[in-house]
Amino acid sequence: MTTGHIPTCDLFDRFKDAVRYVLPGLRDFGAVTRFFGPVVTVKCVEDNSRVKELLATPGDGRVLVVDGAGSLRCALMGDMIAASAVSNGWAGVVIWGCVRDVAELAALQLGIKALASMPRASTRRDQGLVDVPAELPGATVLPGDVLFADEDGIVLLTAEQAAGLK
Template sequence: MPFVATCDLFDTFKDSARFLQPGLRDFGAVTRFSGTVVTVKCVDDNSRVKELLATPGAGKVLVVDGAGSLRCALMGDMIAASAVKNGWAGVVIWGCVRDVAELQKLDLGIKALASMPRASTRRDQGLVDVPVELPGALVNPGDALFADEDGVVLLTAEQAASLK
């Protein structure tokens, strides 16, 4: 999916474009990315995040609803390196990451709330490909996500197809 600047998307779609509330920070070497959304809903358990990012990403973006938890990181350098190796375009985490110095070197878009050195405990929990409610927008599997320095914008697949 070709990248389009988030401000341009708002100029085109006006109020029908969805957006996440401000607060996410850039952690990866890539600050402008786009792709079809895959979702994970998990709190303090990155089992599904690790599993998904170890599969072929084909330019998709993983959106993780970590419930805004600041208790532990849901992704670190090893899982992020797996995402790069498997062709994911980006990861958006409503929660924390860790290994920030290493994440900054990776060719991956990474947006998250904060950094936290504590790793999550894997308990084999989490839901995949379910709608997730992040501050500002409902995010559905299959949505088109566009992220840049101005924020994160979501379009339906139909809206994204009209960009071509």
């Protein structure tokens, strides 16, 4: 796999219809707007228990994709959990849902894309599934996919497709 970010537009030009992509609508919230890495998935609705747990483990340049079902009722990540992700070496977090503490997130060296901001925190009920297929608008994300994100959007490659990149 590549050792550097490849623009999403270049990936489209190379792979054409063989790539999956996320529909427009997710916004940048972190200080890093170009990021990529192998995907870890979490499926959770209004409970960030698994998000907090995962981002407290070594990220090794991976990207956490959170399928929050597009809920706008509460945030699935705030500044403390995001700071944990930075400390643990995660490349980014993509959330189909909300974040909070937006001013603090903007200062963190982490790629963060989410639907919106919401001041209300989630309620932890120890729920959520890890390493299962996750949905983002327009794309199913599988554990082990490689995600590329930049100002133009998000592109997903299979591990096999990404292995051929230089």
